[in-house]
Amino acid sequence: MTPLIFTLKIKPQFSLDVSELTPDKLAKKNKTQIKSLKLNYGKKKVPVTDLFTITGNDSENVQILRSCDKLVCVGQGISHGTIEVKGNVGDLVGQHMKGGHITVNGNAGSWVGNGMSGGRIDITGNVEHHVGAGKPGDAFGMTEGFINIKGSAGDRVGDRMRRGIITIHGKAGDFCGSRMHAGTILVLDKAGRNVGTGMRRGTIILSKQPKHIVATFKSNGNLKMQFLRLLFTQFVAMGKEFTKFKNFDPEVHRFSGDLARNGKGEILILQTLNLKK
Amino acid sequence: MKINGVTIDDTFAEAFPMKATRIIITAMTLKWAYRAANALRGFASSVIACGCEADIERELKPSETPDGRPGISLMIFAMSMKDLEKQIPMRVGQSIMTAPTSACYSGLDSEVQIPMGKHLRYFGDGYQISKKINGRRFWRIPVMHGEFICEDTTGVTNAIGGGNFLVLGKTSRQVLTACEAAVEEIKKVPGVITAFPGGIVGSGSKVGSKYDFLSASTNEAYCPTLKGQVKSDLGDDIGSVMEIVIDGIDEKSISEATRVGVLAACSFGSRKGIYRISAGNYGGNLGPHHFHLRKILK
Numbered sequence: 001m002t003p004l005i006f007t008l009k010i011k012p013q014f015s016l017d018v019s020e021l022t023p024d025k026l027a028k029k030n031k032t033q034i035k036s037l038k039l040n041y042g043k044k045k046v047p048v049t050d051l052f053t054i055t056g057n058d059s060e061n062v063q064i065l066r067s068c069d070k071l072v073c074v075g076q077g078i079s080h081g082t083i084e085v086k087g088n089v090g091d092l093v094g095q096h097m098k099g100g101h102i103t104v105n106g107n108a109g110s111w112v113g114n115g116m117s118g119g120r121i122d123i124t125g126n127v128e129h130h131v132g133a134g135k136p137g138d139a140f141g142m143t144e145g146f147i148n149i150k151g152s153a154g155d156r157v158g159d160r161m162r163r164g165i166i167t168i169h170g171k172a173g174d175f176c177g178s179r180m181h182a183g184t185i186l187v188l189d190k191a192g193r194n195v196g197t198g199m200r201r202g203t204i205i206l207s208k209q210p211k212h213i214v215a216t217f218k219s220n221g222n223l224k225m226q227f228l229r230l231l232f233t234q235f236v237a238m239g240k241e242f243t244k245f246k247n248f249d250p251e252v253h254r255f256s257g258d259l260a261r262n263g264k265g266e267i268l269i270l271q272t273l274n275l276k277k
Numbered sequence: 278m279k280i281n282g283v284t285i286d287d288t289f290a291e292a293f294p295m296k297a298t299r300i301i302i303t304a305m306t307l308k309w310a311y312r313a314a315n316a317l318r319g320f321a322s323s324v325i326a327c328g329c330e331a332d333i334e335r336e337l338k339p340s341e342t343p344d345g346r347p348g349i350s351l352m353i354f355a356m357s358m359k360d361l362e363k364q365i366p367m368r369v370g371q372s373i374m375t376a377p378t379s380a381c382y383s384g385l386d387s388e389v390q391i392p393m394g395k396h397l398r399y400f401g402d403g404y405q406i407s408k409k410i411n412g413r414r415f416w417r418i419p420v421m422h423g424e425f426i427c428e429d430t431t432g433v434t435n436a437i438g439g440g441n442f443l444v445l446g447k448t449s450r451q452v453l454t455a456c457e458a459a460v461e462e463i464k465k466v467p468g469v470i471t472a473f474p475g476g477i478v479g480s481g482s483k484v485g486s487k488y489d490f491l492s493a494s495t496n497e498a499y500c501p502t503l504k505g506q507v508k509s510d511l512g513d514d515i516g517s518v519m520e521i522v523i524d525g526i527d528e529k530s531i532s533e534a535t536r537v538g539v540l541a542a543c544s545f546g547s548r549k550g551i552y553r554i555s556a557g558n559y560g561g562n563l564g565p566h567h568f569h570l571r572k573i574l575k
Contacts, residue, residue: 144409163409184408201406226344226380226424227408227417233345234410247345264406 001058003084004034005065009053012070014042015090016051019073023081023100026059034059069109075102078119091128094121097145110154111135116142116164122239126151129173132166132183133159140181142166150241155192158185161202169241177204180265184231199258199265207270209253217257222271224251278571280540282547283554285570290441290535290556293564295324295354296361297436297526298391299384301337302373303348313376314349317368321353322473323522325482325493329355329364330438330524332470343382344426350384352470354438354524358391361433366396369427374400374418380426383413387432394418394427437566440469440523440531443481443499443555444542449517451550453477456519458545459538468526469534478520484559496557514552528566536573 006021017040019025026034034054038045048054056063060081064074067087075083079098084105091109094102099119107125113132131153134141141161152170159175161183168185174192177185180202188207196204197214205228232245252268278285302317304310314333321331334350342348353368355361373381374397381393394416398405401418407429408415414429444459446452460476463469471477486494497503498510499518511518521538525531545551556570 165410182407184410203406203408223423226378226426227415229346230344230380230415230426231408231410233343236345237411247339264404 002056003061003063004054004056004059005063006048006052006054008051008064008066008068008071008087010051012041012051012068014070015072016041016070017073018064018071019076019095020048021062021064022075022078022083023060023062024078026062029059031057067104067106069107072109074104075100075121078102088125093123094119094147097121107151112149113142113145113147113164113166114138116145116147118144120146121148123147123149123151126170127153129154129156130159131157131168132161132164133157134161142183146238148239148241152189157187158183158202158204161185167235177202177265177267180204196255196258196265196267198261198263200261200263202265203268204266205252205268205270209269213255213267214258216260216263217255217267218259220254220256220266222251222253224249225254225268228252228268278574280543280554280574281545283543283551285539285543285574286553286555287571288556289558289561289570290439290568291558291561291564292437292439292441292531292566292568294566295330295356295436295438295524296358296433297352297354297385297524298361298365298431298433299334299350299352300365300369300393300431301342301348301350301382301384303337303342303344303346303380303382304376305346305378307336307347307349309376309378310347310349313373313379314351316372316376317351317353318472319372321368324354324356324360324438328360329353329368330470330472331368332472332476334467334470335464343428344380346380352468352524354436354470354472356438358389358433362391365391365393365431369393370397370400374420374425374427377422382415382426382428383431385432385434387434389433390430391433392429393431394429397425397427400425434526436524436526437528437531438524439564440525440535440566440568441520441557442535442539442542442570443518443520443553443557444551445499445511445515445518445553445555447514447516447550447552449519451545452517452519455542455545455549455551456521459521459541462537462541463521463523463534466530466534466537468530470524471521472524473522476521478522481518481520481557484563510555512552520557528568531566532568532573535568535570539570539574 037048072090088106096115110128132142143162155173172191180199232248235242255267318331331353337348398416406417482493
């Protein structure tokens with residue numbers, strides 16, 4: 001069995017919805033059935049063979065090659081299997097994902113992990129806004145799962161997220177963790193303004209002191225927290241990029257809030273070690 | 278059958294089904310993990326009156342624990358899920374949570390789960406925080422030393438309790454020395470515990486009593502001081518009997534623990550006052566698991 005590979009053979013001018021190319025939807029389809037699929041391209045439905053060359057046969061392991069930022073809805077709703085993308089992708093990676101693993105070797109657009117309830121997304125590059133956040137009208141952002149971004153992220157990371165973990169190895173934009181219901185966000189470089197604004201519960205861990213923290217957060221002083229030892233030890237098992245957390249037992253400055261929302265959330269600023277050195 | 282001059286009785290240990298869980302206790306230092314574990318396993322020698330049987334299974338390296346700190350693996354056995362559900366939050370709450378810097382995690386991956394932190398979280402009086410990491414839910418309970426971390430639930434498995442063998446010898450000192458050596462060997466077998474103090478029972482019991490209010494009473498057939506007074510199982514040469522009771526995850530682990538334990542006791546031989554190895558049973562009517570000594574030692 002070799003991975004089922006879709007190699008993009010055009011330069012898309014419009015958004016290309018690849019939500020059909022998931023292990024869930026390709027399961028039990030033979031090559032003829034796969035070739036007869038049609039994808040939303042702009043306002044039209046276009047045969048997949050006009051857009052991609054298809055090789056391989058293992059629908060549990062899907063690869064999309066020569067991708068570009070016009071490809072949207074990568075891995076929408078997947079519950080098992082893996083999707084690996086080589087190149088950049090557009091918005092809504094892993095939207096409504098329930099399980100499985102999506103890897104994007106490139107940059108991604110906004111709304112990564114929107115409505116996600118399980119599984120793991122790895123992005124090696126940067127992402128735009130609203131990672132793990134809920135769309136307007138959604139009750140919550142992501143409710144479970146793990147999003148790992150090796151680059152930087154835009155604004156509103158984890159807005160209204162309900163549960164799950166987001167790690168950002170680079171910078172995060174403004175309003176990181178705004179209106180969080182619960183969950184954990186880790187930012188290993190600078191975070192923008194208004195971190196955690198309106199959060200009710202949840203944990204935001206920053207490796208650098210942000211320029212300002214909103215007035216409705218209360219300082220709890222410097223602490224060593226057992227929970228972080230547990231969290232970082234668990235991270236070590238999640239991939240090579242987390243081995244730096246082995247035996248990591250940091251002191252943090254804890255802020256609790258957002259008190260304007262009777263919040264029981266926390267912002268933890270690592271004090272003892274700057275991992276980016 | 279004789280091993281090193283020690284007679285192995287042609288008999289069997291009779292064991293019964295139990296439910297078991299394994300928990301992992303960590304702390305800032307191994308010393309404090311031990312203190313917490315010892316507190317939990319205190320008064321947990323027999324289900325007859327303690328509600329459960331518990332003992333330390335082994336020490337864990339920091340690399341083996343969920344939070345990377347030194348830890349202890351501890352097993353707890355009870356007669357039913359209901360008993361276990363009652364004992365776990367009570368013992369973890371009073372013995373682990375109260376020990377400074379301690380944390381408590383599930384050490385058994387199983388579909389069947391019973392509450393642990395799920396009940397204890399209320400100690401946080403509304404300030405408790407739940408965290409789900411890698412599919413496992415943990416509770417962060419604010420306490421005076423910082424935070425007490427406790428996993429939401431712990432796994433339960435079917436298990437076997439009451440595996441046993443008796444060491445019969447000339448004097449208490451000789452039998453105790455042989456039993457200590459046996460327990461040391463049994464500790465090396467994974468998935469088993471010897472819940473009695475030091476792993477050795479000095480007052481083995483029989484089921485029932487002449488008194489209505491007692492469910493267990495002294496096993497007079499093996500009491501050296503009653504030789505001649507009752508129908509005794511002891512010869513003239515036997516001056517002391519001690520029992521090693523083994524609870525385990527499965528028949529295989531109990532058999533292996535019995536084997537290494539008996540061999541260790543027999544290594545002292547008849548020249549050092551160890552004369553017989555026997556086992557406790559109730560004629561095969563009480564428990565479905567029978568551990569035949571000669572078969573195990575073959």
